Amino acid sequence: RMIPVGVIIGALLALVVLLRARYQLSFKARLREALRRKEFHMVYQPVMDLRTNRCVGAEALIRWSPPDEPPVSPAVFIPEAESHGLIKQVTAQVMEMVARDSVALLTAYPDTHIAINFSAEDLHSPQMEGQLATLLQHAGAQSRNILIEATERGLMQPDKAKGRLVSVRAQGFKVAIDDFGTGSSSLSYLATYDLDLLKIDKMFVDSFEQNSSTSKVALHIIEIARTLGLEMIAEGVETERQRDTLRAAGVQYAQGWLFARPMSMGDLMGFMRASNDVASVAPEII
Ligand code: C2E
Ligand code: MG
Numbered sequence: 001r002m003i004p005v006g007v008i009i010g011a012l013l014a015l016v017v018l019l020r021a022r023y024q025l026s027f028k029a030r031l032r033e034a035l036r037r038k039e040f041h042m043v044y045q046p047v048m049d050l051r052t053n054r055c056v057g058a059e060a061l062i063r064w065s066p067p068d069e070p071p072v073s074p075a076v077f078i079p080e081a082e083s084h085g086l087i088k089q090v091t092a093q094v095m096e097m098v099a100r101d102s103v104a105l106l107t108a109y110p111d112t113h114i115a116i117n118f119s120a121e122d123l124h125s126p127q128m129e130g131q132l133a134t135l136l137q138h139a140g141a142q143s144r145n146i147l148i149e150a151t152e153r154g155l156m157q158p159d160k161a162k163g164r165l166v167s168v169r170a171q172g173f174k175v176a177i178d179d180f181g182t183g184s185s186s187l188s189y190l191a192t193y194d195l196d197l198l199k200i201d202k203m204f205v206d207s208f209e210q211n212s213s214t215s216k217v218a219l220h221i222i223e224i225a226r227t228l229g230l231e232m233i234a235e236g237v238e239t240e241r242q243r244d245t246l247r248a249a250g251v252q253y254a255q256g257w258l259f260a261r262p263m264s265m266g267d268l269m270g271f272m273r274a275s276n277d278v279a280s281v282a283p284e285i286i
């Protein structure tokens with residue numbers, strides 16, 4: 001006798017739902033454990049000045065290497081931490097690590113910056129920047145050297161977000177919109193918020209490989225930002241063609257594998273030294 005197909009499909013679906021729920025549960029448990037055991041560390045990706053070829057700072061990016069397991073990408077676990085209500089604890093550890101790691105660099109190079117990524121919930125909790133300011137103070141660093149990157153998702157409730165950004169900047173932090181151009185109301189943000197910087201999303205940077213309509217849109221957005229006096233960091237620059245297009249369009253800063261991959265703070269110190277020495281001895285002719 002045959003079992004009806006509907007029953008088999010139903011059973012399989014139930015199994016999938018069950019396994020998913022178990023996976024979700026165990027992921028949350030693993031994240032909690034990772035927080036408790038402090039299994040995270042930070043890497044730092046250099047940001048270059050396209051006019052001078054000097055390194056002007058770096059973006060702090062979190063890494064999770066569970067013991068005896070392959071590393072988990074932040075593109076995977078940050079959204080999980082957000083949906084399980086654990087992101088504020090992750091960000092608290094990020095802020096501690098960045099404050100501790102950056103003092104030496106910021107003391108040796110006081111005109112450089114370190115960027116920290118804030119999730120939507122971080123941005124919406126009023127005590128966050130105060131905590132960061134205190135951590136920095138204790139470590140011996142200053143908030144004016146810290147750039148806070150907020151995604152467009154974090155700015156979705158403009159009334160709320162506007163006040164929050166004002167207070168973040170009042171503490172001395174600089175503010176950037178991350179992944180700029182990927183959201184639906186990007187351009188309206190430029191008029192709504194007081195911002196220091198825009199981070200031009202990799203999608204736009206990639207478009208400069210061809211003369212596509214996306215690349216035309218990207219160039220117009222860059223032009224608008226320039227007219228408004230906003231500085232820009234282009235993300236994910238991998239080729240010389242992309243770099244040259246951005247430079248010609250007047251984008252001041254860039255990060256990407258063309259210049260450097262994310263690295264340890266120790267390596268960043270060396271990179272900073274080399275980049276500044278080389279640039280002053282043999283500036284590239286623009
Ligand atoms: P994001 O803030 O937009 O960071 C840029 C991502 O692009 C990083 O990925 C970086 O390693 C990668 N990248 C840089 N240059 C290149 C390039 O030339 N080519 C390519 N293909 N990729 C490049 P990563 O480190 O895997 O981080 C992914 C995302 O996870 C970040 O995107 C950010 O949204 C989130 N994230 C990372 N660290 C943190 C953190 O400390 N806190 C929070 N809330 N989110 C974080
Ligand atoms: Mg970022």
Ligand code: MG
Pocket residue numbers: 178179199235
């Ligand atoms: Mg980004």
Ligand code: MG
Pocket residue numbers: 179201202235
């Ligand atoms: Mg991005």
